[in-house]
Every structure is written in structure tokens, then in C-alpha cells.
Amino acid sequence: MEVWMSPEGWIPFEKAFLTEATGYKLRYEGTEIDLRIQGIPIPFHREGELLFTSLVTPFQSGSVQIYLNGQEYQTFIYPDSRKLSEQQFDVMIEEILEESNSCFQISGLEREVSVSGKSRGASWTQWIYIERSIHRLRQIFARIEKQPFSGLVKLPIVQKRERIQRVAHTTLHWLDKRGYAENIPQNVETPNTFETVDVYENQVLKKQLFDLKILLRTYMNVERVEVSKKAATFHSLIRRWINSPFLREVSMHQGTYSITQKFRKHPIYRQWYIWFEQLYKHDREGIGFDYPIAMKDTFELFEMWCFMRIVRILRELNQVEETRGLYKTTESGIFIDLAQNKESKIRLRDGKSLYFQRNYQYNSKEFYTYTQRMIPDIVLESGNEIIIFDPKYRVTGNLGTALGEMHKYRDGIVHRETGERAVREVYILTPTSDDSVEAMRYFEEGYHDRYKMGAVQMVPGVESERLKEKLISILM
Known part of the structure; x- marks a missing residue:
């Protein structure tokens, strides 16, 4: 399979430097071809002894899976040099909203506008943040679920006296109350050490997911169908996380929470905490868009x-x-x-x-x-x-x-x-x-x-x- 690249002409596909949002011509020498890009079949048409097709790369960069006649390959689509950076994307949003707030002063509209820098209410910029970064939260949660924080806790258990390997002071104290000599019970209460994931950081994590689930219900009720559908999908995802075996063992934190040294220094839990810190920093002076704009x-x-x-x-x-x-x-x-x-x-x-x-x-x-x-x-x-x-x-x-x-x-x-x-x-x-x-x-x-x-x-x-x-x- 070959691709037409200007000015080189026809070159092997695996040597091509592909750029996003660009059209390419492909040709293949053979009787038949089964080409799939990211699982999507690409149809060809025959001209003489060769098969031809046109391909337009998506307006996104990154690695791409190629399936050619049963063989699997991987190639990369590079960013368009004309494309603005994500930082410039954020600058445009910020400046649009800033100017809209200035123009509101001379708009003649009469309506109360709430002003706050950090809020738990819904806003357009907050939805953009959720939509763009939910995949990153998914990656962070997967890594935490695989290796969560845990701690040791001592809990009393009742077991047969011959199975007790070490006698603790609490065991002796219990025996003093229950009997001694020939009257020692067959089953004795003794402390045992268990490993548990029900620690402070995981309790905060569960509370944050619970708050996010409630917030997504707000977006599920907006008028724009594409927003409400995506919000419903995200809501199902968060609910699945909360009901996972990992968090089922964790109790939910109540009240305010603070950033601990573990949140501050652990590379994964730190990313988690930063994600939720940014989640509530998108409230403007009550003016925004009622529709989303994706990076594409x-x-x-x-x-x-x-x-x-x-x-x-x-x-x-x-x-x-x-x-x-x-x-x-x-x-x-x-x-x-x-x-x-x-x-x-x-x-x-x-x-x-x-x-x-x-x-x-x-x-x-x-x-x-x-x-x-x-x-x-x-x-x-x-x-x-x-x-x-x-x-x-x-x-x-x-x-x-x-x-x-x-x-x-x-x-x-x-x-x-x-x-x-x-x-x-x-x-x-x-x-x-x-x-x-x-x-x-x-x-x-x-x-x-x-x-x-x-x-x-x-x-x-x-x-x-x-x-x-x-x-x-x-x-x-």
C-alpha cells in the first residue's frame, strides 16, 4: 500500500508523515484489500491493476491502529502546525467571557447576576472542562483502583483458643472477665490486624465522586441534547466507580476536607485532587454559553x-x-x-x-x-x-x-x-x-x-x- 505525498510522489504508507485534517490518496497493488483504520473499513475502487481510495485524517493527533488484510499495524498522525495550542484555546474562552461581562454593563438587560470566583454551580466553561478532561480522570481512577492507599487496623475477632498464635493484653483482659483455669471458653476474643482501604484519602475520593455525580445530574437536564446525553454517559460512569469493589469498602467522608501530605506528594492522588480543584473554578459573572465547543x-x-x-x-x-x-x-x-x-x-x-x-x-x-x-x-x-x-x-x-x-x-x-x-x-x-x-x-x-x-x-x-x-x- 502506498500514499501520495507532495512533492515526493507515491511512497510506502509506513514511511508517510501523516498530518491531521489532511486528505491523502492511497493505492494498493493486489486482487483485494481489507483496510480498516481504528476499526472503520475504508472502501477502494479499481483502476486497471491497482486499487485506489481517498482518506481524510481526523482533526486530532495521536497513534492510530491500522488493520490491513488481517495484519495489525500502528502509525501516528501528527498535529497540524497551524493548529492553536490548548493554552490559546483557554485564552480565547477567557477573553470572550471577559468581554461579554464588560458589555453586559451596557446591554440594558435587567436581571440579577451572581458573582463568584469559585462555585459549585454549573457553567459552560465547567462543562467544557468536564467534557475535555473526563478521560484523564478515568485514567487516574484506574491507576488508583489498581493500587490504592491502604492502612492497617486492629479489630477484635472471636476464634478458637488453640488457633490464637500470640496473646495480647486485650486478650488477657477479656479472659479475666470471661473465665480462667478450667472455665476458659472454647472461643476467645482477640485483636487481629487487617489491611483496609478505608483511609482518609479514599474517603475524600468517594465524596468527590458523589458530588460530581450530583453535578452531572444538572447537565443531564439542560436543553441541548448533545450535552444531556454526554452528561448521562458520564453519570453512569461515575456511578459505576462508586459501586466498584474498591470503593464499596470505603466509607464516605463527611464535612470539609483538607489536602494531606499524601494528596500533596503522591503523583496519582495529587493529580486526582488537582482535577477536582479545577472543576469548581469555572464560575464567571453569571454569563456564559449555553452550548459546548469541543477542541476539534x-x-x-x-x-x-x-x-x-x-x-x-x-x-x-x-x-x-x-x-x-x-x-x-x-x-x-x-x-x-x-x-x-x-x-x-x-x-x-x-x-x-x-x-x-x-x-x-x-x-x-x-x-x-x-x-x-x-x-x-x-x-x-x-x-x-x-x-x-x-x-x-x-x-x-x-x-x-x-x-x-x-x-x-x-x-x-x-x-x-x-x-x-x-x-x-x-x-x-x-x-x-x-x-x-x-x-x-x-x-x-x-x-x-x-x-x-x-x-x-x-x-x-x-x-x-x-x-x-x-x-x-x-x-x-
Whole structure:
């Protein structure tokens, strides 16, 4: 079996350097083939004497099991160099929620908002934490279950007197009360030493699992089906742990608990304690999302983050008048309403508006399209003109093609009254590295001024000075 790699051409599959979220062509010389990747069969089609297929690697890195005609192999899918780190993922979540809390002050909504840094209530970021790290908790529990802390305890037992190997003071004391000489009972009570797992650390562990099980019931009752289903799965898993033979011998700790030296120094129990410490550090000022974003959906989070960064810049420039469109209110609380196709709107000064996922089609009122429906990610409407910002999470080496697609916005969105093309400027927002920015003309100011389009660097954790300058020039 061979794979096509540019520019090498066809090379043996086992020598290929596979990257996540990438398409590959495979060919096999033989009469028939049974190829399975992670247990999923891959169909081939015949062209002459060879069999061909196309394969798209998942948007995840790690080792992969390959089954080829009954033989088992293992290969590795490497991370995409354009992919943001998990730390940057967390930065985007934090900055989105931080800006949403700032905008809430001018939103005009009237509702009480609880403020706390550490809470046992449910929140969007807490669910993201549970969903992303439950597999790590599963690994930690498996290692603890295999070799848990234990201690020695002395308990009285009653056994035949001839089986007593060593006489303790408590045994003699018992005999003094029960009889002596010829009246010594046949069965004698004596202390015996047993090993038990019912120690403080395991009692705390059981209590934490019990609290987590109760917390998961909250997520089982949310409106989003995918969240409630996963929460039910996690709930069954935790309940199974609590009923395991290991924890059945352990009593549950009552009241507050503290971190002991064993929790502090033991490599496995320490990870367990840290996991539960982080579990309750996700409460914000009562505002979050009511839907989850997985790591594989980083592009969706990147779009929201870019939008909220633009909101922040406009707010600091004193351009924001009303932010009610950012939120929706439910019985559960207040949530940022930036889901796709929701067309969230912020009203700016001088009649301008900022939209997330603005919808243009043939029957739209002020602006319309004469071809197909178009939904740019971020739109700034100012009078008869439109400025579009389009976050592109993974186009570092393909910026020219991505900018070429932006012509559909420039040519296809028209002002209904004047009949003129409405889009004045179009910019791609991308987390491109500094080296690429310096080497590509699309980021240059002269290119922007001449063609009214281009690219702007947006990296989580880095201040966006170029975007701020761009927004100031647009507003002026």
C-alpha cells in the first residue's frame, strides 16, 4: 500500500508523515484489500491493476491502529502546525467571557447576576472542562483502583483458643472477665490486624465522586441534547466507580476536607485532587454559553473570539451604544448568543451596526444578494457601505485562495436603493505566524490601501494593534 505525498510522489504508507485534517490518496497493488483504520473499513475502487481510495485524517493527533488484510499495524498522525495550542484555546474562552461581562454593563438587560470566583454551580466553561478532561480522570481512577492507599487496623475477632498464635493484653483482659483455669471458653476474643482501604484519602475520593455525580445530574437536564446525553454517559460512569469493589469498602467522608501530605506528594492522588480543584473554578459573572465547543471545533471559537475582540476595541473607542443583541435570557440565566446563523447585532454610534453571522439573501431589506445566500462572519454596516472581517483559522499557506473567495462578497452584496455594490473592504483574520506575516504581501498596509482587502494577524494572547488601527481608519 502506498500514499501520495507532495512533492515526493507515491511512497510506502509506513514511511508517510501523516498530518491531521489532511486528505491523502492511497493505492494498493493486489486482487483485494481489507483496510480498516481504528476499526472503520475504508472502501477502494479499481483502476486497471491497482486499487485506489481517498482518506481524510481526523482533526486530532495521536497513534492510530491500522488493520490491513488481517495484519495489525500502528502509525501516528501528527498535529497540524497551524493548529492553536490548548493554552490559546483557554485564552480565547477567557477573553470572550471577559468581554461579554464588560458589555453586559451596557446591554440594558435587567436581571440579577451572581458573582463568584469559585462555585459549585454549573457553567459552560465547567462543562467544557468536564467534557475535555473526563478521560484523564478515568485514567487516574484506574491507576488508583489498581493500587490504592491502604492502612492497617486492629479489630477484635472471636476464634478458637488453640488457633490464637500470640496473646495480647486485650486478650488477657477479656479472659479475666470471661473465665480462667478450667472455665476458659472454647472461643476467645482477640485483636487481629487487617489491611483496609478505608483511609482518609479514599474517603475524600468517594465524596468527590458523589458530588460530581450530583453535578452531572444538572447537565443531564439542560436543553441541548448533545450535552444531556454526554452528561448521562458520564453519570453512569461515575456511578459505576462508586459501586466498584474498591470503593464499596470505603466509607464516605463527611464535612470539609483538607489536602494531606499524601494528596500533596503522591503523583496519582495529587493529580486526582488537582482535577477536582479545577472543576469548581469555572464560575464567571453569571454569563456564559449555553452550548459546548469541543477542541476539534476551534475554528468556531476563533470566529467568536475575533468578533469579541472587535467589540472590545470599539467599546474602548467609545463607539458602542447598545449590546442587547449579544445575549439571550432563559430560565437558567443569561447566555452569549453567538451561535451560527443567529445574526447577533451590536448598535454603534452614528447609526453603524456590528453583526456576527449576518445573513444576506435575495429578499433582504437594505442589502441583498442577486445570486446565492451569503453569511459573512463579522460585518460592520455603515450607511450604504459594508466592511467584512472573515476569520480563517487554517489558511496560513492558502491566503491567496481565501482572499479570492472574498470577491463573492464584494461583487454579490448590493444596496437595494442605490443598486451599487455595498462591500467597501474585506479582510481575513488569521492566526498566522510572524514569519509568514513578514513574508506575505497580503498583510502590508500598502496592499490594503490599494485593493481594500487583505489579511490581518490575530493570535490569541497577543494584542491586536493592527486590527485596532484598521478599525480606527475605517471609522474615520
